[in-house]
Amino acid sequence: MTATPPRWSSVSLGDICEFKYGKSLPAGSRDGGPFSVYGSNGPVGGHSSALTDGTAIIIGRKGSFGEVHYSSEACWPIDTTYFIDRGATSVDLKWLSHLLPTLGLTKMNRAAAIPGLNRDDAYAKRVMLPPIAQQKRIAAVLDQVETLRAKRREAIALLDELVRSTFLDMFGTLQQDWxxxxxxxxxxxxxxxxxxxxxxSQLLREEFTDEGISVLxxxxxxxxxxxxxxRRYISEEKYQELSRYxxxxxxxxxxxxxxxxxxxxxxxxxxxxxxxxxxxxxxxxxxxxxxxxxxxxxxxxxxxxxxxxxxxxxxxxxxxxxxxxxxxxxxxPPLEVQQKYVRRVAGIRKSRMLHEKYLATLDELSESLQRRAFAGRLWDHEAA
CATH class of the missing domain: 3.90.220.20 (DNA methylase specificity domains)
Known part of the structure; x- marks a missing residue:
């Protein structure tokens, strides 16, 4: 059993923060001002005034319940969300924004009719609370990894747009002779x-196996x-029945x-x-x-x-x-024109695959660091 790090304590989430309710702001009432309006999925517009007291964490309450977003500036969370601002907690908000997605909030629905997150269920989650100085250190490390991940995702999005613009440049305008x-x-x-x-009855779920022929x-x-x-598989014998697929x-x-x-x-x-x-x-x-x-x-x-x-x-x-x-x-278009397009985007797609590979590595690193950080094992050597 791993010992609790010095000066860390086990607490309930509800002991360290309050999930405040967002407030309704219909789309027709949003005036496009400088403060972001947040729904459960993230920013959905702008408004001239804010609801939060500065920096805030937004948590989906309905719809995409349990999803966590961080706003570095004051914002307006709407009524499908909860939010945590500096008036709702004494812990470091950035540290808390990294902790919350690891608590399984997206799986806490207990409403049959309208799926949503009950904040009392979230409050009951047990977490390890480090001193404020270590909270800030943990947040800084996880921020660095998240910055690298964001850059990779941005690069992938730019490459996708380059493929799209290449296609539309070549084929977006109809050629009457095609x-x-x-x-x-x-x-x-x-x-x-x-x-x-x-x-x-051609393929029943109980006919899937642990290995064999892949099913897409x-x-x-x-x-x-x-x-x-x-990964789904069927046996070689079953495949012989379904080989036409x-x-x-x-x-x-x-x-x-x-x-x-x-x-x-x-x-x-x-x-x-x-x-x-x-x-x-x-x-x-x-x-x-x-x-x-x-x-x-x-x-x-x-x-x-x-x-x-x-x-x-x-x-x-x-x-x-x-x-x-x-x-x-x-x-x-003629086959040679299609081939020209494929050649043009081949290098772009190869670059994208490399970015995807690096992003997957960063995703694994992020998960590993989170596990260690929130268990108090990010700096094991300091405790020795």
Whole structure:
């Protein structure tokens, strides 16, 4: 058992801070002033006056409950939030802003009808309280790591915008001599060129295994790039039954259930895998269309966005299905123009992958430092 560091104490969160209630400020009443207006998801506008006494921590109460945001200046948290300002605590606010996200506040919902965070549940959490000087030291260390993470995220966002602007520069203006086709015309002619995964009793949850053939789902495409999320497998025997749903390198995945309208290109090093019913998988005829082009077209082209907004229902495209995707119109440039685009963005995407790799390393470092910091083990050598 790890000994409590000298002059640290175990306390309840409610002993060291108060979650104050935010105050309603409808969008029509916000005048765009210099003070940020915060909702559960973060800043949602500006106003000419503030509710907090200077620097504040904002915690989602409803909606994105338990989410934590830090404002270095006075602000106006609305009524879907709690807030902590200097009048609500005697601890270092920056230290507290790093501590709160580690307490699992986003999992504390107990309301069946309207999910939300009850502050009494948060108050009951036990935390280790260091002296104020160590609070400031811990906050300074975690701030440095967070600054590095923020710079990586900013770089990734800039690279994403560069890919987007490159695409729109090349293809955003319709070329009348480029023939107009539909996505269904671009798939390979063999049966199953466009497909969704197995339905109903074809694949039951209890048939998933701890290892074997990978099964791809929404989480693999939800970030608009291929990522390994939750790993799911089926046995080799089950795969033989479902082999017609095999995913191939370069296939285009589009989410059609849950969070719909997201897309990713399957990487070249994909192991043998199938897709679930939540994905539309397209194997393209690459003598007509390159997957990297169609991926960008689906996400960025004004004509594609206009079509999807008309045919899909709701803000998250809840009405998207394979039939709608097949009918999506594409103004198809010559293959050599598509190849030119792919070459242009290849270096950008490579740079982005490096930033993602460095960010993942920083994320791991941040988690490790948080665990040590809030357990009083960040400077073990000083206690020896």
């Amino acid at each position: 023939r107009k086709v539909h996505v269904a015309d671009l798939a390979v002619s063999e049966k199953g060129g466009m497909r969704t995964g197995p339905f109903g 789902g929404i989480d693999n495409a939800v970030k608009n790039e291929f990522r390994w999320g939750e 095999t995913v191939h390198p370069g296939d285009l995945l589009i989410t059609i259930m849950g969070t719909c309208g997201r897309s990713a290109v399957v990487p070249d090093d994909i192991p043998v895998s199938i897709n679930t019913k939540h994905l539309c998988c397209i194997t393209l005829d690459r003598t007509k269309c390159l997957p990297e082009f169609l991926h960008s077209y689906f996400l960025e082209h004004p004509e594609s966005r206009s079509y999807l907004s008309k045919v899909a229902k709701g803000a998250i495209m809840s009405g998207l299905n394979m039939g709608l995707i097949k009918a999506l119109p594409v103004r198809l």
